[in-house]
Amino acid sequence: MKDVIYKTALLNSKPERLEMNVESKVTKDKMEEGDYGYLKGYVYKEFHKIFPDKDFVKYWLEYNKLGNFKISDNVETVGGISEEAHYIMRVITEYHILQAFKAMKVDLSDPNVGGDKGTAYRIAKMYCGDGLEDDSELLSGRWAKRPQMATFPNENRQKHPITKRVDIVSVCSHHLAPFSTLFRDGAYAIVSYVPDYNVLGISKLQRIVDWVSRRGHLQENLTKMIYDEVSAAAKTKSVYVKLVGLVHTCESLRGTQSNQGSFTSEYYAGDFEKYEIRREVNG
Numbered sequence: 001m002k003d004v005i006y007k008t009a010l011l012n013s014k015p016e017r018l019e020m021n022v023e024s025k026v027t028k029d030k031m032e033e034g035d036y037g038y039l040k041g042y043v044y045k046e047f048h049k050i051f052p053d054k055d056f057v058k059y060w061l062e063y064n065k066l067g068n069f070k071i072s073d074n075v076e077t078v079g080g081i082s083e084e085a086h087y088i089m090r091v092i093t094e095y096h097i098l099q100a101f102k103a104m105k106v107d108l109s110d111p112n113v114g115g116d117k118g119t120a121y122r123i124a125k126m127y128c129g130d131g132l133e134d135d136s137e138l139l140s141g142r143w144a145k146r147p148q149m150a151t152f153p154n155e156n157r158q159k160h161p162i163t164k165r166v167d168i169v170s171v172c173s174h175h176l177a178p179f180s181t182l183f184r185d186g187a188y189a190i191v192s193y194v195p196d197y198n199v200l201g202i203s204k205l206q207r208i209v210d211w212v213s214r215r216g217h218l219q220e221n222l223t224k225m226i227y228d229e230v231s232a233a234a235k236t237k238s239v240y241v242k243l244v245g246l247v248h249t250c251e252s253l254r255g256t257q258s259n260q261g262s263f264t265s266e267y268y269a270g271d272f273e274k275y276e277i278r279r280e281v282n283g
């Protein structure tokens, strides 16, 4: 039965190839020959290690039909993805990173780089995330499910700003090099809002910020995107976001190698257009 599914998946391959693949001679070495038929066979094998009873063809097609989306967006903008198709994406990414290492003449016999679950595997995980629940990798916010944000009625209709300090971990879309509040004393980020009818469960704010940040961004666009998410969750436009003194490693560790540079950005609307309120939350 499995062979039948397999042959469907490898429809475009030559018959000789099919025989080889069906006999499970698809190895990483063969895969490195750069043949797309081998790649499909390799993905099929890896897929069934994790999802032994799942229909490979269904998820292979799902992956291949998925549209491209911006490096700063989440997959929900193109309709979402299943855990199975995400895994296929991750295996294919690992394959192409391995090809890049070969192009760069990297010695893959080095046990710190090559082998099963070597550096290509680790980079693929770092860029793709470890599934749809993972929010801890550098680009996992492109694939992770949106965190649920609890809201409560603002019973006393209090109109005082609610402010939280958060950490930012992001990567620049130009180099995929990290920028963060964590690299320098005195760097921080503030998210504040004036509640209208709803109050947010504030402990989730960091999760929303992580979900948005862990993608490829320009800092000024990230600032606006955090504003948009908090504004939508709290159902108010009176939101203030300020990212203060973030170090961009593409600048501090390469290129100009300046260790003086840091970047501050802010975005606000509604009640925060009054200077006194901005000064208060910056206090």
Ligand SMILES: [Zn+2]
Pocket (backbone or CB within 6 Å): 172, 173, 174, 175, 176, 177, 248, 250, 251
């Ligand atoms: Zn950069």
